[in-house]
Amino acid sequence: MRKLAYVPLAVVLALTSCVSAPATPAITVTADETSMPLPTSTTMPTPTERTSPTSAPTTPVVAFTPLDVVPVSAHPLSLTEHNAGTEMKRLNIIGTGTAHDIKFSPDGKRFAVATGRGVYLYDGSTFEQNGFIDVNDSVSAIAFSPDGNVLAVAVNGEASLWNVSSGQQMMSLDGALVSISKLAYGRGGYVAAIGGTCRGCGSPQLAMILWDAKTGRQIFMQSDIWYLTQALEFTPDGRQLFFGGQSGVTVIESETGEEVEVENWMKTRAPYNMIFNADGSNLFISSFEDTNLVLNMNTEARSTLSFCDGDLAGIGNYGICVKEQQVTVFDLLSGKEIKSVDTNIDAPSYSNILLAISPDGHFLVYGEGDVVHVMSVKDDVTIRNLDFPEFDGVETGLMFVNGFERYLVAMRYPAGQITLIDLQTNENVIVIKMECCEITGFAFAPDRRTVAILGDHILQILNVDSRQVIYESKFQSDFSGPIAFSPDGTKIYLSQSFENYILEFDLITKSLEKVGKNFYAYSYADPFATDNFHFNAQGDLVVLEYENSADGQNPSFRDVTTDQTIVLPYAVIADPQYLESFALNQDGTYLAFGNVKGIFVWDVTSKRQLLHLDKHERRGGDGWIGAIKSLMFSPKSDLLVSIGWDQTTRLWNIKSGIELRTLNVCCSASFTPDGRYLVTAGDGVIRVWGIPEP
Secondary structure, eight states: OOOOOSOOOOOOOOSSOOOOOOOOOEEEEOOOSOOBOOOOOOSOOOTTOOOOOSSOOOOOSSOOOOOOOOOOOOOTTOOOTTTTTTTOEEEEEESOOOEEEEEEOTTSSEEEEEESSOEEEEETTTOOEEEEEOOSSOOOEEEEOTTSSEEEEEETTEEEEEETTTOOEEEEEOOSOSEEEEEEEETTTEEEEEEESSTTOSSOOEEEEEEETTTOOEEEEEESOSTTOOOEEEOTTSSEEEEEETTEEEEEETTTOOEEOOOGGGOOSSEEEEEEOTTSSEEEEEESSSOOEEEETTTOOEEEOTTOOSOEEEETTEEEEEETTEEEEEETTTOOEEEEEEOOOOSOTTSOOEEEEOTTSOEEEEEETTEEEEEETTTTEEEEEEEOOOOSEEEEEEEEETTEEEEEEEEEOTTSOEEEEETTTOOEEEEEEESSSOOOEEEEOTTSSEEEEEETTEEEEEETTTTEEEEEEEBSSOOOSOOEEOTTSSEEEEEETTTTEEEEEETTTOOEEEEEEOOOSSTTSOOOSGGGOOBOTTSOBEEEEEEEETTEEEEEEEETTTOOEEEOOOOBOSGGGSOOEEEEOTTSOEEEEEETTEEEEEETTTTEEEEEEOOSOOEEETTEEESEEEEEEOTTSOEEEEEETTSOEEEEETTTTEEEEEEOOOSEEEEOTTSSOEEEEETTEEEEEEOOOO
16 A cells, blocks of 8 residues: 555636557667756746746747647447446456466465466476456455466455366355455365455554355454464364464464464564474474574474575475575475575565475476566576566547557556557557656557657657657756646647656647646655646646645645636645545536545536445555545446445446445556546556446
């Protein structure tokens, strides 16, 4: 969870009226050396103080003419507040999902990767994909049954059992968890889970649940177990379950759930992880506070596991653990080190790094970043990389490409490239890279033929059809975060990260001016979400400010061009009531804003509150609390979409106040310009929602 406070994002306001195709070769664009100075004022100018550059503007690569704005009409099947709840379907998925868990089957024949999209299955020796379990959601943890034929899968705090061969669900195991971080599957038909009882809470609130996998009956539950523990392991015969309970190591009988008294020689404080060897004679425990231990269950001897930090994994008689940038393979019978392998792991000891070793000890697998690496233990070389790329930003557009109108999504990858993908076909249309630097901002232009990209100090406009840069400017200051075109295509808006100012760059006059600042409750709030930029019915940018009143402060929305404002009679008297997000419907009649108390819908003309929607749960920690991350209306209807810090996306009919749909997806969403599709993105997956063609 990022440290985001009561984040009043920018708002749109009308002030007067109303897997995929083969990779496309990358297009690399370059920059010239001309520069555009940054305004020198360090204070926000008054509405009449529009700062101009002091030196000659940059010369475009090609003479720039105003963009020919192409109107976008509503699609016949656009999502509305009437059909979104009953007819909207998930039409497409893009992306493999981010990897969350990796496991070998006990016989070593299969290898599985749990991701934000489902579970990928591979041959355990060749690592060729041979299956996929589509659970239609993000999978946080997995565990194979002892015979390898059943896979326990964790989704949104619920566990379920799936037939590995058929990919069909067999049983659902419900409990009082909202997230599951680890699963274990024991002999005799028992499944256990550790996870959080509150998603996004400031302090971890973990619990453990044990089920009978034959009947689905819950056998045992203990709440408020040890802080952030991953310690969860059945004895090899499945008769007992060890876990990081309220008093350190807790042991229960699997069949009855009765607690077993732990002898003094077994006790350790703050257990993080644990594994048994094949015959159950040795238990290996890593700890937050104590020395990492090896407990001999027969002789009651205790010894130190000196070559390990927090993360442990093992199967059969082979174990692995992490220390600094090495993975150590060790013998689970003797507890002795076999060999250490240098890796590129660069993470804290207790960061839940993805680790697995094959039952025969031949293959070491670890996850780091976007890649799951498969190494030969004997040869100490990487033999396969399984890619599960994450992306940190998406934009949607409707573009003319090669003469055809196409729905596109722009995916920004951490490596610094932008990939444009067709929402309907998954085809890679173009891959964009900047030779100078990473791409930090991207926007579709209203001419539906060009895009803008921002990197380091450089702004470029690229024609998608010709793959040519038609305009370029270089600034004296760096910008990061989203950028946006004005509706008429003549201006581009940027964020100045140092002071959170919004700057307007006029593509015709080449002037760069500070135009306002969205007021946030805390300086560490993230002001660079896409909905930082909103425009009213006249096409002017609107910024959020506050106006003092007898009751406290009231939210005020200022048109940066005309300096007109509208103030809502909503008193902000304490931090939790500061606005987190805003949206305006397409004709400017309704304004919605969100804060820790929920969503409030207002009539813009009468300044009267119409609705209070409070389905999203509050989340908080580290000095902040919040409920509504983002709000948006469909560009062609009054369908309201809200994204909460509870990691749900909800659809609303604001005329009736009815919640139409809850999507267990996060953490961003956007509509295509014609309202045809709602695109949700997060966890390495883009999901496309809409009404199926008749």
